Amino acid sequence: MLMFGNLFTFMSFQMLIPTLPPYIKSIGASGIEIGLVTSLFSIGAVLSRPFIGYMLEYKTRKPLVLIGALALLTITIFYSFSTVIVIFLFFRFLHGLAWGWSTTVNGTAAVDVVPNSRLGEGMGYFGLSVTLGMIIAPSLGIYLYQVTTFTNLIYISGSLGLVSVILLSIVKYITPDDVKKAKKEDLKFSYFGSLVEKTSWYPAFITIIATFGYGAIATFIVIFGEERGINQIFLFYLFNAIMASVSRPIAGKWFDEKGPKTLVLFCTTVTFIGMWVLSFATSNAFIIIAGMLFGIGFGSLLPTLQSWTLSKTAPNRRGVANGMFYSAIDLGIGLSGFIFGFLAIYIELGILFRISSLFLIFVIVFTLVEGKRKSITEQKAIS
Template sequence: MLMIGNLFVFMSFQMLIPTLPPYIKSLGASGLEIGLVTTLFSIGAVLSRPFIGFMLEYKARKSLVLIGAIALLLITVIYPISQIVVLFLLFRFAHGLAWGWSTTVNGTAAVDIVPNSRLGEGMGYFGLSVTLGMIIAPSLGIYLFQVTSFTNLIMISGILGVIAILLLWTVKYDTPEVVKNTKREELKFSFTGSLIEKSSWYPAFITVMATLGYGSIVTFIVIFGEERGIDQIFLFYLFNAIMASLARPIAGKWFDQRGPLGLIVACSGVTFVGMWVLSYAHSNFAIAVAGLLFGLGFGSLIPTLQSWTLSLTPANRRGVANGMFFSSIDLGIGLSGLVFGILAQYIEIATLFQISSIFLLITIFMTLVTVRKKRIAEQQTI
C-alpha cells in the first residue's frame, strides 16, 4: 500500500515536471527563468530535508507521511492563479519544500519495512513506484498539456494527490524501536548534521553527478520535441517506463548478490548512450529507442545508488541518509536546470544533451575509483 500510495504521489507531481517549463514560457519567461523552475524547486527541497531528517530520528512515520502528501496537494491546486512569472517561481519554491518533506519521509517509511538482507531488492521494488511515477506521469502530463487547458491538467494532478492521501492513510507503518525510544530533548539539531550523513556521503555525491546529466532532459525535452517537430515525445517516457519495470527486479537482486559498483558502471554507460541517441533523434522511433535505453540505464541507476547509500547507514540515521540522497537528486537536477538554462540561450538543446552526458562518464569514473580502493583494501587484508 505504501508503494501504491507513493506511486500516486509521484504521478500527481511528475505530470507537472515537463509541462511547467513550456507553461512558464507561455507567460513570457526567459531561458534563465525557465531554468529557475527547476532550480528554485530543488533549493526548496534541499532546505527542507535536514529538518524532516532530524524529525525522523524521534517521530512516528504516519503523521509525517500524511502532512507531506497534503502539503503537496495544496500547493499543486493553487498553480493556476500564477499568471505572473515571479509568483509562479515563488509557488515553485514552496512546492520544493513540500516535495523534500514527502520524499524523505516516504522513502524512510519503506526502509523501515524492508528487511536488511533484501534491502536492494525491496528498495528496488519500492523505487519502481518512484520510477513509474517519474516516467508514466510526464507522458500523461504532456498529452493533457497538448489537448486541454493548464487548469484541467492541475485538476487531474490534484485528483491523483487525493487518491495518494487516502492510500497512505491505510498503511501500517513500522517505526524502528530505536526511534520510538528516542525523545526530542535527547537530540540536538544541526542543519549540517541533518543534511549530510557522513557514513554514506560518497554514493550521494555520485548521485549528484548522475542527475546533473539527467537534469537537462527533465527541463528541456518537451521544448526539444517542439524544435525537432517530434509530435510523440511522450514515447520517450512510455518506453522508459516499460524497460525500467522489466529491469528493476533484476537490478535489485544483482545488488543483493554482487553489490552496487558493477551495476552502477553498467547503468551509467547505458544512460550515456541513451543521451546521445536522444540528441540525434529526429523521429518518434529514435525517441522510443532513447527511452528504452534510459529505462534500462537510469531506471536502475537511481534505486541502486539509494540502496548503496542506505546500506552504509545506521538504522537511526536512515531518515537523514534518505534526505541526503533525495537532496542529491534535487541538487543535481537543480544545478543542471540553472547551468543548461543559461547555455540554452546560446546553443541547441541537442548539444545541451551531449554536454550533460559528460556527467555520466564522471559517475563511471568515481565508481571505478571506489572499485580500485576496495580491491587495494582486500589485498592488504590478505
Template sequence: MSKRHPKLWTKDFIFVSGVNFFLTLVFYLLIVTIAVYAVDEYNASTSQAGLAAGIAIIGTLSGRLLIGRSVDQIGSKRVLVGGLILFTLTTLLYFLNLNLPFLLLTRFLHGLALGIASTACGTIVAQVIPAARKGEGIGYFSMSNTLSAALGPFIGIYMSQHASFQLIFVLCLVLGLFSLVAAFFVKQPLLAPLPASEETKGFKLSQFLEPKAVPIAIITLAISFCYSSVLSFINFYASEINLVNAASFFFIVYAAVILVTRPITGRLLDVKGANYVMYPAFLALAAGLLLLSTVNTGVTLLLSAALIGLGFGNMQSCTQAIAVKLTPPHRMGLATSTFFIFLDAGIGFGPYILGLIIPSTGYREMYVILSVFALATAVLYYFLHGKKEQAKITAA
C-alpha cells in the same frame, strides 16, 4: 516465508509505494503545465515561466533539508501525514488566481510539502523492506517514480490541450487527498533513536546530511546532472532534428526498459553486490548519451532512450539502496534525505548549467561531452565506493 527470502510485498510496502506514485505524478503533471499556465494567466516572460516550473524543486530541496534531520525522531509516519496535509492544503492555493508572485509562492510551498512527504515515503520503505532484499525492494519502490515520470508529463500535456487548468488542479487535489487517506493505513517499525545529546547537540553538518551516504550521493548528483539534459532538452533537440513524433514516445520507452530490468538489477544488487549493476549501467548511460548525439531516425532516438533507461534508471535505485544499506537504522531518514537532496540538485540545477553551454556547443556536442562525463563518473565511483565494495566481496 523463509528467513532467507522474507516477504517484500507487505501492505505497508504497497501503500507507501502508491502514496509516493501519486505524489510524484502530481509533481511531473504540474511541471510540464505550470509554465504555460503562468504565460496564459499572468503574461509571464519565458524566464518567469521557467521559474514557476523550477521553483518547486527549490522548495523540495528545502523540505528535505528541513525534515531530514528530524524524520526519525518525530516518526516517519507522522512526517508523512503532516507532509501530505501540507501538500493537499497548498494544492488548494492553485485555485486562488491572484498574481504571479502568489503563484511562485504556491509552487515553492507545494515543493516544500513534496520534499517532506517524499522523504518520509523513502524512509518508511527503507524501514519496512527486509535487509536481505533491500536492493530488490528499493528497485520496485522507485518504479513508482519511473511510472509517474512517464505518465505525469503525458497526462499534463494531454489535459492542457483538452481541458481547463482548473480541471488539472482538481485532479491534483483528488490525487493529494487519495494519498493522504492511504497514508493512514501505513505503519512502520518502531526504531529507537540515539539520545538527543548524541544526535542534535550543537550545530553539525551531520544533522542535515548523513556522512556515510554522501559519497554515493555525489555519484547520484553526477548521473542526475547527465539525465537532466534529457529531461529538459529532449523536446527542443527533437524539434531541431525533426523527430518530434518519435520523441513523444521517448519516456515511454525509457520507463518500459526500467520496468523490465529493475527487478533483475535489484535482485542482482542484493546477491552479487552494487558493482555488478553500477559499472554496466555507467556504460549503458554513456552509450545512450553518445547515441543520442548522433541520432537521425526515430528508431535510433528510441534506442538511446532504452540505453539511458538501462543506465540511469537502474543506477538511480541502486545508489539509493547503497545509501540506506551503509547507514544505521536510526539514521535511515537522514540517509534518504541526503540521497534525494543530491538527486534533486542534479536534476534541478543541471538544466540551468547546461543551458549556459548549449549556445556554444549545440545539443549534439553537449551529449557527447556528457557521455564522456558519465564514463569519468564511473572512475569516481570506483574511488568513492566501488573499491570498498570489491574489497568486501573479496574478503567474504
C-alpha cells in the same frame, strides 16, 4: 499500499515536470527563468530535508507522511492561480519544501519495512513506484498539456494527489525500536549533521553527478521535441516505463548478490548511450530507442544508488541518509536546470544533451575510484 500511495504522489508531481517549463515560457519567461522553475524547486527541497531527517530520528512515521502529502496537494492547486511569473516561481519554491519533506519520509517509511538482506530488491520494488511515476506521469502531463488547458492539468494532478493522501492514510507503518526509544531532548540538531550522513556520502555524491547529467533532459525534452518537430515525445516516457518495469527486479537482485559497483557502471553506460541517441533524434523511432535505453539504464541507476546509500547507514540514521540521497537528486537536477537553462540560450538542445551526457563519464570514473579505494582499505585492514 505504501508503494501505491507513493506512486500516486509521484504521478501527481511528475506530470507537471515537463509541462511547467513550456507553460512558463508561454506566459513570457526567459531561458533563465525557465531554468529557475527547476532550480528554485530543488533549493526548497534541499533546505527542508535536514529538518525532516532530524525529525525522523525520534518521530513515528504516519503523521509525517500525511503532512507531506497534504502539503503537496495544497501547493499543486495553487498553481492554477499563478499567471504572474514571480508568483509562479514562489509557489515552485514552496513546492520544493513540501517535496523534500514528502520524499524523505516516504522513502524512510519504505526502508523501515524491508529486511537488510533484501535491501536492494525491496527498495528496487519500492523504487518502481518512483520510476513509474517519473516516467508514466510526464507522458500523461504532456498529452493533457497539448489537448486541454493548464488549469485542467492542475486539477487532474490534484486529483491524483488526493488519491495518494487517501492511500497513505490507511498504511500500517513500522517505526524502528531505536527511533521509538529516542527522545528529542537527547538529540542535538545540526543542520549539516542532518544534511549529510558521513557513512554514506560517497554514493550520494555520485548521485549528484548522475542527476546533473540527466537534468537537461528533464527540463528541456518537451521543448526539444517542439524544436525537432517530434509530436509524440511522450513515447520516450512510455518506453522508458516499460523497460524500467522489466529491468528493475533484475537490478535489485543483482545488487543483493553482487553489490552496487558493477550495476552502477552498467546502468550509467546504457544511460550515456541513450542520451546520445536522444540528442540525434529526428523521428519517433529515435525517441522510442532512447526511451528503452533510459528505462534499462537510468531506470535502475537511481534505485541502485539509493540502496547503496542505505546499505552503508545505521537504521536510526536512515531518515538522514534518505534525505541526503533525495537532496542529491534535487541538487543535481536543480543545478543542471539553471546552468543548462543559461546555455540553452546559445546552444542547440541536441548539442546541450551531448554536453550533459559527459557527466555520466564522471559517474563511471568516481565509481571505479570508490572500488579501488575500498580495495586498498581492505588490504590495509588485512595487513
